[in-house]
Amino acid sequence: MKRRDFLEKSLPAGLLLPGLVGGLSFKAIGAESPLSPLFLPTTETDHVLVIIQLNGGNDGLNTVIPLQNFSNYVNARPNIYVPENKVLKLGTAGKAGLHPALSGLHRLYNEGMLQVVQSVGYPTPNFSHFRATDIWMSASESNQVVNSGWAGRYLNYEYPNFPNGYPNTSMRDPLAIQIGSTTSLTLQGPAVSMGMSISNPNSFYNLVNGVQDPAPATPAGKELTYIRTVSQQTQQYATVIKDAATAVPQQVTYPTGNSLADQLKIVARLIKGGLRTRVYMVNFGGFDTHAAQVNATDTATGTHANLLQRVSEAITAFQDDLKFLGVDERVVGMTFSEFGRRIKSNASTGTDHGAAAPLFVFGKNVTGGVTGDTPSFGPSVNVNDNLPFQYDFRSIYATLLNNWLCVDSRDLNQIMLKNFQTLPLVNAGACKKAVNLSGENLISNYPNPFQGNTVITFKTNGGHTLVQIMDTTGRVLVNLTDREYPAGTYTLNFSGGTLPAGVYYARLQNLSVQQVRTMVKVK
Numbered sequence: 001m002k003r004r005d006f007l008e009k010s011l012p013a014g015l016l017l018p019g020l021v022g023g024l025s026f027k028a029i030g031a032e033s034p035l036s037p038l039f040l041p042t043t044e045t046d047h048v049l050v051i052i053q054l055n056g057g058n059d060g061l062n063t064v065i066p067l068q069n070f071s072n073y074v075n076a077r078p079n080i081y082v083p084e085n086k087v088l089k090l091g092t093a094g095k096a097g098l099h100p101a102l103s104g105l106h107r108l109y110n111e112g113m114l115q116v117v118q119s120v121g122y123p124t125p126n127f128s129h130f131r132a133t134d135i136w137m138s139a140s141e142s143n144q145v146v147n148s149g150w151a152g153r154y155l156n157y158e159y160p161n162f163p164n165g166y167p168n169t170s171m172r173d174p175l176a177i178q179i180g181s182t183t184s185l186t187l188q189g190p191a192v193s194m195g196m197s198i199s200n201p202n203s204f205y206n207l208v209n210g211v212q213d214p215a216p217a218t219p220a221g222k223e224l225t226y227i228r229t230v231s232q233q234t235q236q237y238a239t240v241i242k243d244a245a246t247a248v249p250q251q252v253t254y255p256t257g258n259s260l261a262d263q264l265k266i267v268a269r270l271i272k273g274g275l276r277t278r279v280y281m282v283n284f285g286g287f288d289t290h291a292a293q294v295n296a297t298d299t300a301t302g303t304h305a306n307l308l309q310r311v312s313e314a315i316t317a318f319q320d321d322l323k324f325l326g327v328d329e330r331v332v333g334m335t336f337s338e339f340g341r342r343i344k345s346n347a348s349t350g351t352d353h354g355a356a357a358p359l360f361v362f363g364k365n366v367t368g369g370v371t372g373d374t375p376s377f378g379p380s381v382n383v384n385d386n387l388p389f390q391y392d393f394r395s396i397y398a399t400l401l402n403n404w405l406c407v408d409s410r411d412l413n414q415i416m417l418k419n420f421q422t423l424p425l426v427n428a429g430a431c432k433k434a435v436n437l438s439g440e441n442l443i444s445n446y447p448n449p450f451q452g453n454t455v456i457t458f459k460t461n462g463g464h465t466l467v468q469i470m471d472t473t474g475r476v477l478v479n480l481t482d483r484e485y486p487a488g489t490y491t492l493n494f495s496g497g498t499l500p501a502g503v504y505y506a507r508l509q510n511l512s513v514q515q516v517r518t519m520v521k522v523k
Contacts, residue, residue: 043407049404050333052283052284052315057287057339059287059351067089079296080345080351107316108368116371117372119516121388122393123141123475137185149187155194159171173276174196176196195279195281201265201266260310264282265318268322271331323364336393344383344385359393363426387474391514394416402422403431441515444458445517448520452495455491456491464511466510
């Protein structure tokens with residue numbers, strides 16, 4: 001096939017070829033349009049969200065150690081627990097602390113730039129890496145398949161005609177950028193991907209320096225070289241990325257031999273360089289620690305500690321760089337992993353796939369502190385026991401969309417597919433701050449322990465209120481109520497006669513507030 005015929009048959013009308021520019025692969029986008037005023041974003045904001053994916057399922061209990069429940073933690077993890085004297089305590093209360101490898105994040109916490117959100121998960125958790133990742137990226141229910149991502153739906157809300165008419169005078173820059181070989185489901189819109197991918201840091205620097213990866217010396221290689229040349233001449237995003245990068249001649253020193261740091265260094269450079277890109281996504285793997293998670297002679301060291309240290313050093317270098325570059329007011333970041341690990345360690349000095357786990361939100365405009373109670377479990381747990389989730393992960397997304405990226409509350413349901421609470425994670429000066437209610441006991445049951453029936457009493461300050469019953473594996477057994485309430489105190493009957501004896505949890509969610517309380521079913 002002739003080159004001209006190949007290109008004509010391969011390129012959809014009005015779209016540019018998804019090309020390789022010096023090894024830099026990215027999604028196709030449309031050309032400049034005289035109708036560009038029609039493509040203005042819905043929301044005017046210069047805020048940026050950086051998403052860090054920790055691939056593999058990070059062990060939350062050895063990341064944020066439950067000092068308030070330390071003896072039971074030791075009982076559950078006799079071969080991998082982190083010694084109490086090595087834990088970096090969070091705040092004066094000392095209810096929880098960070099793994100000693102997270103000294104950089106501990107510094108950010110002390111400076112009020114790190115928020116720890118405890119026990120983040122969702123009803124009926126899935127323990128498959130692939131499916132669980134899809135759930136987190138799409139923000140779907142675990143029994144629902146959604147082919148778009150939560151950030152992609154947000155960007156489609158902001159730029160509803162993309163890719164037609166882009167780039168244009170109003171938005172010349174990529175809507176989202178992911179450092180990685182492909183653009184993930186997170187950035188997938190209802191019809192097209194809303195982001196582009198920089199395949200790796202080397203490709204980025206090849207682009208900036210005008211270096212093109214050599215093509216293989218084959219007929220196919222010649223075609224590849226030709227396609228790259230055409231793409232490099234016509235791909236408008238390549239130009240704006242290069243211009244942004246070359247506008248930043250100096251950055252702080254990042255740790256070497258740290259792939260996450262390499263990615264975040266590029267993100268900081270592009271933000272400072274003037275890109276109006278709203279969402280960046282990076283990833284760092286290796287967290288599937290079924291075996292040899294720790295060194296037997298020193299459980300504060302080992303594979304997991306090394307991973308956490310790289311994460312901590314990368315994030316703190318990134319935050320220091322943002323400050324050095326004068327753009328730290330504009331950036332908030334968050335971490336996530338597809339699931340946590342079981343409460344109980346295994347015989348291979350590791351941990352198996354679990355449910356809820358903490359995540360971090362960081363940045364100058366973050367409300368520092370700890371959201372949620374220290375995970376609580378008894379002195380005896382079995383190999384299947386999981387932490388009950390306190391916060392639905394989609395509440396984190398909803399909060400960042402609403403209070404950081406400034407999405408109108410009325411549009412959140414469409415983007416997030418249903419109603420989720422917002423939390424006090426970012427400062428009031430951003431868009432608006434979620435209202436935090438008092439820390440009083442808002443949900444209880446009587447009798448407790450109970451045999452057959454028990455009465456759930458809960459207090460709501462009005463608005464959307466959800467009451468759920470969960471078991472120790474983290475599954476939601478029943479939603480007792482899920483609707484709007486006037487402010488007041490209410491009761492619900494729960495019939496647990498068919499349930500086996502054991503520990504259960506009652507969970508209340510009311511706007512920005514949640515509480516989880518333990519219930520005991522006896523024979």
